[in-house]
Amino acid sequence: MRVKLLNKISLHGLKRFDAEGYLYGEEFEEYDAILVRSAKLHDMSFSKELKCIARAGAGVNNIPLDRCSEEGIVVFNTPGANANAVKELVIAGLLLSARKLVQGINWVKSLCEEDDVAQLVEKGKANFVGPEIAGKKLGVIGLGAIGVKVANAAAALDMEVYGYDPYISVQAAWTLKARIHHVKNVRQIFEECDYITLHVPCNEHTKGMIDAQALSSMKENVRLFNFARGELVDENALIEALQAEKLAAYVTDFPSKHLLTVERVIALPHLGASTPESEDNCALMAADEIIEYLQYGNIKNSVNMPEVQMPQEAKYRICIINKNIPDMISSVAAKLSAEGINIENMVSKGRGDYAYTILETNDEISLELLERMRQREGIVRVRIIVQDHV
Numbered sequence: 001m002r003v004k005l006l007n008k009i010s011l012h013g014l015k016r017f018d019a020e021g022y023l024y025g026e027e028f029e030e031y032d033a034i035l036v037r038s039a040k041l042h043d044m045s046f047s048k049e050l051k052c053i054a055r056a057g058a059g060v061n062n063i064p065l066d067r068c069s070e071e072g073i074v075v076f077n078t079p080g081a082n083a084n085a086v087k088e089l090v091i092a093g094l095l096l097s098a099r100k101l102v103q104g105i106n107w108v109k110s111l112c113e114e115d116d117v118a119q120l121v122e123k124g125k126a127n128f129v130g131p132e133i134a135g136k137k138l139g140v141i142g143l144g145a146i147g148v149k150v151a152n153a154a155a156a157l158d159m160e161v162y163g164y165d166p167y168i169s170v171q172a173a174w175t176l177k178a179r180i181h182h183v184k185n186v187r188q189i190f191e192e193c194d195y196i197t198l199h200v201p202c203n204e205h206t207k208g209m210i211d212a213q214a215l216s217s218m219k220e221n222v223r224l225f226n227f228a229r230g231e232l233v234d235e236n237a238l239i240e241a242l243q244a245e246k247l248a249a250y251v252t253d254f255p256s257k258h259l260l261t262v263e264r265v266i267a268l269p270h271l272g273a274s275t276p277e278s279e280d281n282c283a284l285m286a287a288d289e290i291i292e293y294l295q296y297g298n299i300k301n302s303v304n305m306p307e308v309q310m311p312q313e314a315k316y317r318i319c320i321i322n323k324n325i326p327d328m329i330s331s332v333a334a335k336l337s338a339e340g341i342n343i344e345n346m347v348s349k350g351r352g353d354y355a356y357t358i359l360e361t362n363d364e365i366s367l368e369l370l371e372r373m374r375q376r377e378g379i380v381r382v383r384i385i386v387q388d389h390v
């Protein structure tokens with residue numbers, strides 16, 4: 001199996017690919033899997049053999065999900081694997097922007113030609129007074145892996161935290177500290193919070209969610225944090241709000257040319273997940289997802305296909321991606337039984353427009369039969385996995 005790497009991936013994860021079964025590298029023309037971080041895949045034409053893409057990270061807006069589903073390519077991400085790294089950077093961002101640390105540091109550096117630095121510092125420090133974050137209201141939009149950690153950490157720093165997430169998972173809700181206020185309408189965050197931080201995925205529903213209207217409904221002197229994706233914020237409206245001094249700061253991990261010259265912008269070079277710990281976590285999880293799918297057909301942490309896992313207990317495993325419509329499984333089963341093939345185990349699940357089925361048998365399956373299955377309308381992909389040791 002060949003795994004094409006599209007970004008620098010931690011060696012910890014790459015070591016999971018045993019040399020007998022796998023090759024990995026950047027150069028392959030033909031490959032079975034892609035391992036990627038933020039490289040954009042929308043314009044890339046894929047190898048015919050491509051079976052899965054693992055995003056070593058959270059955001060999958062760099063991957064053409066619809067095209068992947070249509071072509072039967074399973075896309076994975078690594079939920080929560082970099083959440084702590086982002087949380088720590090957001091906390092740093094809160095302090096950076098509140099206490100005017102960037103301006104203060106730059107000013108002190110500008111004194112390098114002066115002899116009486118200690119005296120100048122005491123005289124000049126009044127220009128860099130900034131508020132404490134304790135007691136201030138923080139609004140967290142999106143309470144997933146990162147949002148929950150940010151909310152809990154800010155509460156531990158004595159901020160009054162408001163969280164908004166209409167789709168919050170049970171797991172996230174359990175993890176959230178009891179003192180976090182649950183907000184039902186995001187407007188409450190816009191209208192009441194002094195600090196607002198975004199932790200939602202970038203998709204057709206969230207793009208531009210911070211627009212002119214949202215910005216105008218915010219309090220004066222709000223500090224806005226965007227460690228999720230640049231496109232969540234309407235840049236023109238943002239720049240207007242900054243120039244009108246409506247916002248005290250915009251701290252972002254996603255700089256753009258236009259933002260760099262705007263005052264009160266603190267821009268970082270997409271450092272959220274750039275810690276050795278999170279790079280290792282993401283690479284390990286992504287490599288394991290690829291191996292589990294290529295070797296056993298099991299799907300864990302996919303963003304476009306259902307979760308389907310079953311221990312292999314028969315020699316042949318047929319893995320089928322099909323449209324989530326009637327008569328798919330029955331027609332496959334009929335084709336197998338017509339050839340006298342007995343199904344030992346089976347699991348099937350649907351998710352949206354697609355479904356995934358694993359069938360196991362100990363009876364030999366001809367290539368011709370597999371080809372006939374592939375021809376059936378609604379069947380997107382059929383793969384057979386043979387385990388001699390079962």
Ligand SMILES: NC(=O)c1ccc[n+]([C@@H]2O[C@H](COP(=O)([O-])OP(=O)(O)OC[C@H]3O[C@@H](n4cnc5c(N)ncnc54)[C@H](O)[C@@H]3O)[C@@H](O)[C@H]2O)c1
Nearest residue numbers: 058059142143144145146165167199200201227228272273
């Ligand atoms: N700066 C970085 O390096 C970095 C690192 C990791 C993730 N990210 C970005 O942060 C995003 C969130 O990451 P995560 O790991 O917390 O993902 P996650 O999937 O665990 O959490 C996302 C949360 O957003 C919620 N949500 C979706 N639409 C919403 C809406 N309209 N309003 C409110 N909540 C909504 C979901 O219910 C979910 O709970 C990623 O999609 C990615 O774009 C950036």
Ligand SMILES: O=C(O)[C@H](O)COP(=O)(O)O
Nearest residue numbers: 037038056057058059273
């Ligand atoms: O969505 C993510 O996980 C982050 O944006 C991290 O991106 P990176 O892996 O390119 O640092």
